[in-house]
Amino acid sequence: MRESNPDLKVLIAIGGWSEGVKKYSDMVSYGASRRIFVESVVEFLKLHSFDGLDLDWEYPGDTERGGKSTDRQVYSQYLFCHTIIIQNFIVLKVNFC
Helix, strand or coil: CCCCCCCCCCEEEEEHHHHHHHHHHHHHHHHHHHHHHHHHHHHHHHHHCCCCCEEECCCCCHHHCCCCHHHHHHHHHHHHHHHHHHHHHHHHEEEEE
């Protein structure tokens, strides 16, 4: 497909309703886990020739499903802090509900 459309961007998607909230809530809560996540995503994308990541976290801050009330604020900080890494390598589509 890339041969017929060189401008094509191929993303991999993770998350969604069935994925739950807790694992993403835990990941953004700590600097070390945020760094590990970003580094492993970049490594995975390079290894499998993806152009980006669609992170569909439904729904940050949903305490009834294992999230924390601070998820939205911490996640925003996480994205801001890692924008340089992300922009230098991938197209990032965030479905932030």
